[in-house]
Amino acid sequence: MSKPTQPFREEHRYLLTYVEKLLRVADMVGQVPLAPILQGVDEVYDFLTHHLIPHASAEEKILYPVVGKALGAAEATATMSREHVEIVRLTEQLADLRAQLVTEPLNQYRKNEMRRLLYGLYTLLRTHFAKEEEVYLPVLDARVTGEEMQLVFERMEVAAKEASKIHAAV
Secondary structure, three states, X not given: OOOOOHHHHHHHXXXXXXXXXXXXXXHHOOOOOHHHHHHHHHHHHHHHHHHHHHHHHHHHHHHHHHHHHHHOOHHHHHHHHHHHHHHHHHHXXXXXXXXXXXXXXXXXXXXXXXXXXXXXXXXXXXXXXXXXXXXXXXXXXXXXXXHHHHHHHHHHHHHHHHHHHHHXXX
């Protein structure tokens, strides 16, 4: 029998395949020529801005209020929301660094910064997803029906698409 949160678990599995790319690109820095690194950074940035950050925005809007209600404490998701802020901040720093590489060389300082940002995002995202999977989703499985969770998931998909359009326009 499938759990009420199964659609969220499947979404996480899908997103985590892209999160792993952060690790692969970070490992390339200083080991391969600049062109494949820039291509990898561009792909990672595209994933973060068009998929992951809109997903996080949808969680804030749709999922976290449901989690807060299930836990009986609206503030129960505050630490996860703070992680979303940090994900956006690190993504913006990655974009700034990538823009520098149009005119500046990938010197030792920039190599270190690139690895710091990519490894930092990777670790933060892996931990963030693990907390959702290990803490929030079991609570929802125990306290929310499958029909309710399906509605939440559908609303999240709509909210993520809206957030993606807004982010693309910025």
